[in-house]
Amino acid sequence: MSRVLITSAIPYINGIKHLGNLVGSMLPADLYARYRRGRGDEVLFLCATDEHGTPAEIAAQKAGKPVAEYCAEMWQTQKALSDGFLLSFDKFGRSSSPQNRQLTQHFAAKLHEAGLIEERTETQVYSNADGRFLPDRYIEGTCPNCGHDKARGDQCENCTKQLDPVDLIEPRSAISGSTDLEVRETKHLYLLQSKMRDDLREWIDTRTDWPILTTSIAKKWLDDGDGLQDRGITRDLEWGVPVRRGDGDWPGMEGKVFYVWFDAPIEYIACAKEWTDEKGMPDADWQRWWRTDHGADDVRYVQFMGKDNVPFHTLSFPVTIMGANSTGEDWKLVDYIKSFNYLNYDGGQFSTSQGRGVFMDQALSILPADYWRWYLLRNAPENGDSEFTWETFQAASNRDLADVLGNFVSRVTKFCRSKFDETVPQGGTYGPEEEAVIADLTTRVAEYTRLMDAIEIRKAAAELRAIWVVGNEYLQRTAPWTAFKEDPDRAAAIIRLSLSLIRLYGILSQPFIPDAANAMLKAMRTDAAWPNDVSQALDALPAGHAFDVPENLFAKITDESRDDWAARFSGTRD
Numbered sequence: 001m002s003r004v005l006i007t008s009a010i011p012y013i014n015g016i017k018h019l020g021n022l023v024g025s026m027l028p029a030d031l032y033a034r035y036r037r038g039r040g041d042e043v044l045f046l047c048a049t050d051e052h053g054t055p056a057e058i059a060a061q062k063a064g065k066p067v068a069e070y071c072a073e074m075w076q077t078q079k080a081l082s083d084g085f086l087l088s089f090d091k092f093g094r095s096s097s098p099q100n101r102q103l104t105q106h107f108a109a110k111l112h113e114a115g116l117i118e119e120r121t122e123t124q125v126y127s128n129a130d131g132r133f134l135p136d137r138y139i140e141g142t143c144p145n146c147g148h149d150k151a152r153g154d155q156c157e158n159c160t161k162q163l164d165p166v167d168l169i170e171p172r173s174a175i176s177g178s179t180d181l182e183v184r185e186t187k188h189l190y191l192l193q194s195k196m197r198d199d200l201r202e203w204i205d206t207r208t209d210w211p212i213l214t215t216s217i218a219k220k221w222l223d224d225g226d227g228l229q230d231r232g233i234t235r236d237l238e239w240g241v242p243v244r245r246g247d248g249d250w251p252g253m254e255g256k257v258f259y260v261w262f263d264a265p266i267e268y269i270a271c272a273k274e275w276t277d278e279k280g281m282p283d284a285d286w287q288r289w290w291r292t293d294h295g296a297d298d299v300r301y302v303q304f305m306g307k308d309n310v311p312f313h314t315l316s317f318p319v320t321i322m323g324a325n326s327t328g329e330d331w332k333l334v335d336y337i338k339s340f341n342y343l344n345y346d347g348g349q350f351s352t353s354q355g356r357g358v359f360m361d362q363a364l365s366i367l368p369a370d371y372w373r374w375y376l377l378r379n380a381p382e383n384g385d386s387e388f389t390w391e392t393f394q395a396a397s398n399r400d401l402a403d404v405l406g407n408f409v410s411r412v413t414k415f416c417r418s419k420f421d422e423t424v425p426q427g428g429t430y431g432p433e434e435e436a437v438i439a440d441l442t443t444r445v446a447e448y449t450r451l452m453d454a455i456e457i458r459k460a461a462a463e464l465r466a467i468w469v470v471g472n473e474y475l476q477r478t479a480p481w482t483a484f485k486e487d488p489d490r491a492a493a494i495i496r497l498s499l500s501l502i503r504l505y506g507i508l509s510q511p512f513i514p515d516a517a518n519a520m521l522k523a524m525r526t527d528a529a530w531p532n533d534v535s536q537a538l539d540a541l542p543a544g545h546a547f548d549v550p551e552n553l554f555a556k557i558t559d560e561s562r563d564d565w566a567a568r569f570s571g572t573r574d
């Protein structure tokens, strides 16, 4: 048995995530967690909400709520939706937790001790009306380049020119619209990432098994231009982890918080402590996953994320870990990073800010999770961006789930009930047809296992579908409904193997479509032991073993429904 630590990039708190977010981290992470558990590994699977930063403050302001209350409510909403999509987190935590606050302050102290933090004075725009410093993108004004009157302090969206807030003509606060702005001096802490550049390169160079998407992005940031830049890790905000040096004050940094990108990845670790605290377990139980000096040496740590998150996970967060380790601590570094391109929506991009696409709550209001999980995973944007269209969604659901898998389960169980009864029939022996099926599946299950080990999701989905097809083609070839008329024993042997195939499909399909898979296993009244030996696995249901005929597993999506949904989700949500 191996031990596998799995984290999904943590979704930001301000609103419901769309299907592109889901397939970019949480869903494939769940696929892998379910697969490893199915193989009998000890798995700890963690995710959380990312709650700090200005966007959360502004979303709360818009909702007319204190930011802490807003985040607590949105956490409930996101938790319910992750449950709805059957995401099997051991803990869905919160980056605003006391555990993360304490751990973030601890890491800051360690990085200070390691000589990796420097205080720098800079100038920033302060809004008197709002009573706060404004991040660059919350200052608006007229672009000096093209005259666009809604240019932001970091960039003009119209002409894409990179800007400084001082470049803007007639600058104003994007929060209140006030023009009562002034430039003030403020002090911030910088993480000296540039000092760790060689260590990072050495480490990344040893990660020869990482996907090219991951290492190419990491190396770009490591080497582009002047190379890896130091990063400001504090902000003049109220909502966040207060800047402290461990348990002590940080002189000169009173009233400031850590930047959301500093504390968010630390929540991966804090989330494990939230998990043990909630269960009343001792600290040793989370430390054995995260501290190599406390037993995490044999843990394999796998992260899942969209490509936009790769720089923070290959560079910034490792600097935090390596820096703390240089003071004598022993935190676990990631072993494998699976990153994803983007899922597009019907000829454009999914967009949270514009409400474009299908969002998690809307998806579940139309169809159960398995339909979405299957489609999204079989089209996972692994080697390039992929595209959601209602036509391909309908086709994948109808052809793969209803016609191939659902139809096989339905035909076999109903035929057995009508010709024998609701037990595995006896009589007849396996011949060349059955031996061919067992040989074919032995090869295919080994390949499926190899692809799942390698987290090659699209290829694994294609192999799983091929495994389902084997059953359908076997039924077509052997035609038990015809055989039954002349040789009922022959029909019994065919159905006996077919019922065992349902069990096998239930086990193998569990990571992709857990609800249907569990319905199949429940109907077969059987366990879910991984089929290390396919021949033995297809012998697991003896003659006389009782089963139930399950409800139809999948309904077909009609053209009317497809067109209706396409029209309903063609605009933006309110």
Ligand SMILES: [Zn+2]
Pocket (backbone or CB within 6 Å): 143, 144, 145, 146, 147, 148, 151, 156, 157, 158, 159, 160, 161
């Ligand atoms: Zn412009």
